[in-house]
Amino acid sequence: MFKRYLLLGAFFLPLVSHAQEIVNRDPEIERYVKAISADSMKASVEKLVSFGSRHTMSSVTDATKGIGAARRWTLSKFQSYAKNSGGRLTAELQSWTLKPDGRRIDKEHEIANVVATLKGTDPADDRVFVISAHIDSRAFDIMNRDIDSPGANDDASGVATALELARVMAQAKFPATLVFLIVSGEEQGLYGADYYAQQAVDKKWNLEAILNNDTMGSSAGSEMSVIDNTRLRVFSEGLPAYQTAEQAATIRSIGAENDGKTRQLARYMKEVGERYVENLEVVLIYRNDRFQRGGDHTPFVNRGFAAVRITEMNENFDHQHQDIHTEKGKEYGDLIKFMDFEYLRKNAGVNLAALANLAKAPQMPQEVKIEVKGSANYAKLNWKAPKSGKVKGYYVLMRETYQPFWQKKFFVTDTSITLPYSRDSYFFAVQSITEGGNESLPVIPLPTGR
Known part of the structure; x- marks a missing residue:
């Protein structure tokens, strides 16, 4: 017999357009989120x-102007926060030389992350x-570096968001x-992200999630004077571009086109x-990504990592991408005066909450399977414990196949469960959780017993 507990406030999650009502906050994460400062x-x-100019091809030697000075200042900020970390936070410049590409790199130039x-x-x-x-x-x-x-x-x-999260x-x-x-x-072409993503592949780093933040601090749109500081977009790819024909066939066979890692x-x-x-609301x-646009998450996605754009x-x-000028009484240019720092504070909070919850959670459960022989009126799932992390139990998630979000959540302490729901009519996933309720990313089960 499996053990099952219902989670009040989390078992039935209504699928509505406004933000989900979620309870049981981790006090530590809540404290960090509240510590984020708009100022x-x-x-x-x-x-x-x-x-001034932080163009990729701008000066790397000037002490006060150009991208080199901006990078050195950013490094110094991380190093100042490291003093409070007990030696666990370290910071470095990761430098190499860009070669001309015939497009947006017109000469050799030093680049650094x-x-x-x-x-x-x-x-x-x-x-x-x-x-x-x-x-x-x-x-x-795009070529004007001055x-x-x-x-x-x-x-x-x-950048300010990443710095603030490091401070907190x-x-x-x-x-x-x-x-x-x-x-x-x-x-100029996603060069820095591409370099780091390839390092992750070459050095076999276990990058489990990448949150790429790009253009996230203005609540006023350019059309119809829209002002909205209550919603934030998260872009995620569906079918992974890196998949093999065999992987694609597996995805199609279980209907998981909308359930990849990203x-x-x-x-x-x-x-x-x-x-x-x-x-x-997220x-x-x-x-x-947006039509005909690109972001630094894409080099990671293309190499098989879970990466989103925020x-x-x-x-x-x-x-955005405008020279500073005024035309017919309208101001153009990416200036501070057009930003909303309270909105940016909230958006930074989403990043922090997700990162902290992931980093506190156990690793994902392993070898998650769903039994596909026998009666289809039940869903029989089993899995193995994660490689590391202290596990209190597991959440088994469930939703109807046409729904975008998980609808029901079951808590179990065993590594198997039999649910009185048709395996053909629902999607399922399994998460590892800690004593404090921090959840790993969900894992979709693969069929077994055919």
Whole structure:
């Protein structure tokens, strides 16, 4: 017999357009989220804007102007936060040379990522969770490296978020490792993210989730004067581009086109983010990115990692990739005055809640299976315990096949369950959980017993 407990407030989750009502917050995570400061993030954006052009091809030697000065300042901020970490937070510049590409790189140029790593406390836990943003900026002419391109929202907002999370979380002790990744070269072709993603493959890092923050600090859209600081978009790809023909056949055979690793991460961000951040709905966009646009999550997605893009609800294109000027009484340019730092604070809270909950959770359950022989009126699932982490039990998630979010949640202490629901009519997944209720990412079961 399996053990089953119903979770009040979490067992039946109504599928409605507004934010889900989730209870049982982790006091530690709640404290970190409340510690996020809009003023602190504004100060970071102001400093980044002061470097003038942060174009990838701008000066790397000037002490006060250009991308080199911006990277060194960002590194110094991470290093200042490291002093409160007991030696677990370290920061470095990861430098290499870009070669001309005949497009947006017209000569050899030094490029660098700023990488801050908060080492996990469990030697047996090799998981790495990444928050990323890009430090480079641009004006209308993608090759103009001299004109001021403040990039306040695109993407000083993301850099400020990563810095703020490092400030707040430097003293935290999580089993898994967190990386605060500030990349260069996004506007010229995703070079910094591509370099780091390839390192992860070559060095066999266990990157379990990448949260890419890009253009997330303005609540005013450019069309019809839309102002909305209550919604945040999370983009996630569906069918992975890296899949083999055999993997694609398996996905189609079980109907899991909407349940890849990245889509599961997006759902996780919605549930956990709305749990801790009030008056904010996490809106899931079921595509990898906007039409004809790109972001630093894509090099990770293309290599098989779970990576999402986090972006404000309504982008304002008058203040994105524009030269600073006024035309017919309208101001153009990515300036601080057009940002909403209370909105940015809430968006940073979603990132922190998701990262902290993941880093505190056990590893995902292993070898999750669903039995497909015998009566189809039942769903029989079994799995193995995770490789590391202290496990209180497991959540078995369930939803109707046409629904976008999980509808029911069962708690079990065993590593198997039989549910009185047709395996053909529902999707299922399994999460590991801690004593405090921190959940791993869900794992979709594969069929067995055919």
